[in-house]
Amino acid sequence: MRPKLTQQQLAEASCVALGTIRKIERGERGVSDSTLEAIADALGIDPARLCSDRESVQTRVHDALPVLSAAIAAYDVPDDGPVRPLHELREVVDAAVSWRLAARYTRIARELPDLLAELARGYHQAPAAEQAELAGLLVRAYRAADAVAYKFGARDLSARLVDLMRWAAPAADDPLLAASVAYVRTETFFAARAHTPGLRALEHALDAVPAPATAPEIAARGALHMRAAVIAGRARDTGAAAGHLDEARALADQVSEDVYCGTAFGPDSVRIHEVSVSVSLGDEHVSRALDVAGEWKPPRDLPAERRSGFYIELARAQLWSGLADDAFESLKVARHIAPQHTREHPWVREDAGTLRRLKRADAETLSNFAEWCAAT
Structure with a gap:
């Protein structure tokens, strides 16, 4: 969070009129979603921390889910409309990824339906030379939307978004992106409590991921091992959980902590997953989670969601x-x-x-x- 700002400094940083800031603070007027987001961005905090109404965030997100569902229903027959140049679409998708990592679900729910429709138009209208990149942008945007659907309990909508990621990923012709989709697909197995099939699906994905030569390739493989360790823990497969966690730890030692293909990976992320695996296994393994927390805490530069x-x-x-x-x-x-x-x-x-x-x-x-x- 930024140091305390004066009303004038907050108005300048958020591009919100000073008079509006004063009226909001005095309780003389309400605040729109866009103004709330602008003020939260200026303060460097989650907008939910500014809401006095405890129901408001949840209600706004749930109200947006049908709009999101309608946007993806027409993924192959999008409405006519404008499509921004590729460089602008890259920037807005990058922003959506940052909102997901920061758990800014209200903003995703408000912004993503129009963006997904625009990306679908762009993909279907684009010349062949641009389709692969647009498919990749669609996958990343679908993943951001899925974070809202999954976290807010819309499991059917989440499963549809995962299916759309799997539909678009082959057109992107990027094996690392395909690995990230396999990582996200595990949500459907968690939701169904189908842990053993989920572990099998991740192990198939590990067979397909490129050999770990570059940092992104190492991270892609490591992230899949992290995910496999957790779902093996849920399946109470102690041996598989330990084996995948060891593989993830060895790969994490070869790269710096960062976000690769939309997934945080590195030594700190593996420590967090070690806690998750211990809790998943339960019983005598829980003490390991307390041991990790006793000697280490996640640094502030890790994504808020993690x-x-x-x-x-x-x-x-x-x-x-x-x-x-x-x-x-x-x-x-x-x-x-x-x-x-x-x-x-x-x-x-x-x-x-x-x-x-x-x-x-x-x-x-x-x-x-x-x-x-x-x-x-």
Whole structure:
């Protein structure tokens, strides 16, 4: 978050009129989604942290899902309309990827339907020389949209978006992009609790990914191993989970922590997945998650979605280990990092509900948190 700004500095940084800033702060006028996003961008924070209405973010995203569904329904017969030049489309898709990594789901839900329709028009109208790049942009944009669908529980819409990624990826003629689609496809196996088939699908994807020579190739293979380790953990296949985690760790040691083909990979990401695998395996493995957290915390330059996920997984390990107060602190940290991601995570709802039942006489803050995330 940026240092404290004066009203004048905030107005200049957000390109919002000073009078508007003053009226918003005095509560004399409401704030539109676009103004909220501009102010949040200027402050360097998630817009959800500026919303006093706890229902507003969730409602806006859910209201946008039918529009998103309509946009992808016409993927092969898009409406006529303008298409921006390739360099402009690259920039806006890059922005959508950054929103996904920062868990800015409201913005994705608002911006992506029109962008997906435009990209579909561009792909179907483009000369052959440009179609591969446009297909790649479509895959990345579909993935950003899928983050909203999956995180907000629209599983059928998420599955359709994954199918569209798989449809567009071959036209992009990029094996690393195909590997990233295989990574995302695992969501459908998680949702169906089909963990063993999901592990098999990732192992097939590993067979197809290029040999790890360059940093992006190393990261693509490493990300698939990370994902395979987690789903092997959910399948309670201890040997496969450990083997894939070892492979991911060895590959991570060869590259710097960064975002490759839309997926964060490197030594820090592997540590986070080690916690996830430990929680997935449960029982005596949970202590390993506490050991990792005892000696390491995710750095601030990791994507917000990944950092908040670490604390959500850690909270579950702490709760299972009888550390209720620590678990609540971890959930609060996750909320601070990425409010939208944290609120929509089913484990947060379950664990906040458990904490409220365990600590009936506890302070108001726990009840407020449980109500905020609609705890079960």
